[in-house]
Amino acid sequence: MDVPIDPHSSRALYRQLADELRSKIYSGELKPGAQLPTERELMEQFDASRNTVRLALGQLANEGLTVSGRGRGHFVRASAPLLFLATRSESPDRRANTANDAWTTDVTAQGRTPAQTIEVSIVRPPQNVASLLELEEGETTALRTRLRTVDGEANSLSMSYFPMSIVATTEIVQPDDIVRGANRVLAEIGHDQVRYLDQITARMPTPDERDALRIGAGIPVHEHVRVGYDADDVPVRVAVTVLPADRHIIQYELANAQ
Amino acid sequence: MDVPIDPHSSRALYRQLADELRSKIYSGELKPGAQLPTERELMEQFDASRNTVRLALGQLANEGLTVSGRGRGHFVRASAPLLFLATRSESPDRRANTANDAWTTDVTAQGRTPAQTIEVSIVRPPQNVASLLELEEGETTALRTRLRTVDGEANSLSMSYFPMSIVATTEIVQPDDIVRGANRVLAEIGHDQVRYLDQITARMPTPDERDALRIGAGIPVHEHVRVGYDADDVPVRVAVTVLPADRHIIQYELANAQ
Structure with a gap:
């Protein structure tokens, strides 16, 4: 006792x-x-x-x-958290893999079964995204929204915003999966992303997120925001990923030589 | 209307x-x-x-x-979130700054006033920390716990664990602030940290954390765990930082050449 x-x-x-x-x-x-x-x-x-x-x-x-x-x-609570590999997903060797997108590759490597549905729209982005993309008033973006599942269960939401001024004539505005990844398309049109700024916040989910991702009581979400800059320091993409915190650990591997 | x-x-x-x-x-x-x-x-x-x-x-x-x-x-909710600069704090030029620890430097640079109290103890660490430090059963660690305040308000908790087998005869076990930082002490005894593994989770605070950090209803915490490895790939430090999510954005700056 x-x-x-x-x-x-x-x-x-x-x-x-x-x-x-x-x-x-x-x-x-x-x-x-x-x-x-x-x-x-x-x-x-x-x-x-x-x-x-x-x-x-x-x-x-x-x-x-x-x-x-x-x-x-x-x-x-049963948890088999998935690692969100922030430094690995978009490394050069990963970017060279044109057979699968980075997320699909990472999840498969963890022995799980990934799937995603995609929706593409043209939107005026939320204020924080507009400001990170340094958009002019009223400028629009292509938004690629993915609802991701792992082993058949709702897993996460990923929203990538691209300035229309850059991507209007590319596959990025087509409502289809881009097997080699949108980052590769950006690189092909001269906007390879050479550095990232990541900002991570945590908050309680909205009711919509709770429904879409089946989030239980007392579980917050990570919001992982990545801004990609090209060699001219132009922000060409903002990726917002909403990750239920009971199912995800965000991981970074850093060499201390930078 | x-x-x-x-x-x-x-x-x-x-x-x-x-x-x-x-x-x-x-x-x-x-x-x-x-x-x-x-x-x-x-x-x-x-x-x-x-x-x-x-x-x-x-x-x-x-x-x-x-x-x-x-x-x-x-x-x-009024918020003036502080940036937790995960890639900048412990960069080599920062590590060369021996006048102030990294956190104090970063907070001051954001125009805020930092302060911290420190407690030092010898503990058997929690299971996850023991496993990250690859400790043998029963091995102990020095634990340096800092309650940090910004502008006079409780801000975050930082707990750094060091294997006693490495730090037993150093300043790290003294109950005093180490102005040049514990990382520098590790470097001086031949355990400079050459790479980090960071894992970020989010969860609701425990009642103790809620009290100590004055966390309001509906506010989760980030738990930022950093493992530092020396040149022989020995884990020499695990730093656990608990950051109320209404007051902190975790930021990483990444060059995409790695």
């Missing part, structure tokens, strides 16, 4: 109980998918009231650590 | 209203710190019930976009 709860502590009992369960989840003692002890078991183990136990379990659910099925108990 | 709400849409009215307000926040029409129209004004403007208006406002608060003061209305 674990008795980590100290009734004389100034820390609320439910918080002490939540701490104890959380540390078992973080340490791996309670593994992804594992069932937590029942409310009754927790009440006995920790000599706590039902109310204290429920508050602690609610706290863990709010943090996105556990899920509960009606009357079926509480479970550690 | 805006009438974007369509009662015949299949989309719930409160969601349409939340969409409308959200897009005004994202577009900058409603700026950080601005007051939203009152419940009564929204009811009139959108011909909506009080319940619909409240659901919409609640949705925006849950997304962390707005805050409300009791009886004082609803406001767009």
